[in-house]
Amino acid sequence: MTENLPDKFSSTEELVKAYKLLEKEFTKRCKIIKELSKSNAEKEQAVSKEIQLENSPSEVQDAKTQKENFDEAEIKDETEIKTETFIPSVKLISGGQAVRTPPKKPTSLSEAGELAKKFLIGD
Structure with missing residues (x-):
């Protein structure tokens, strides 16, 4: 099995150890690249918004006028x-004076009945 190993590694354990270190470094760099890409995308988005605002002051002015x-x-x-x-x-x-109407007081029982009828039925 040691015949197929490159000259750098004397045993398979050293090769596995080197592979694990390489994998660890690769994962670390991928994480850094991902963070930088995210940061770059956020900056590009902010710049594009600024450019849009600079290129469209007429739209802002139109909205203000409206x-x-x-x-x-x-x-x-x-x-x-x-x-x-x-x-x-x-x-x-x-x-500012209140308008007063003369009070309606019935003088007889029949007049009281007529007032009640007008009030209740709405003649």
Whole structure:
């Protein structure tokens, strides 16, 4: 069996030991390569995002303009709602005084029956 061994190894045990050391070193280097590849991919991704932002300032500006236009439209809508509903109803109240209606008190039993009928049935 020792006839097929290279000159470096005098026994099969030395060959197995060398193989295990080689395998260990290979695994270690593969791990380093994997970590470096991952780090490199993250850096490339960050650079590509920066390049995209540099190349598309018009898209960012368009989005900003659209938001401003939406905000202005919303403010305009709120203003229209206030002028159409709130202000006219406030004008109906004069000087902050409550409007009083004369109390309806029945003078007879039949009048009380009619008021109750109107209230309950809704004539």
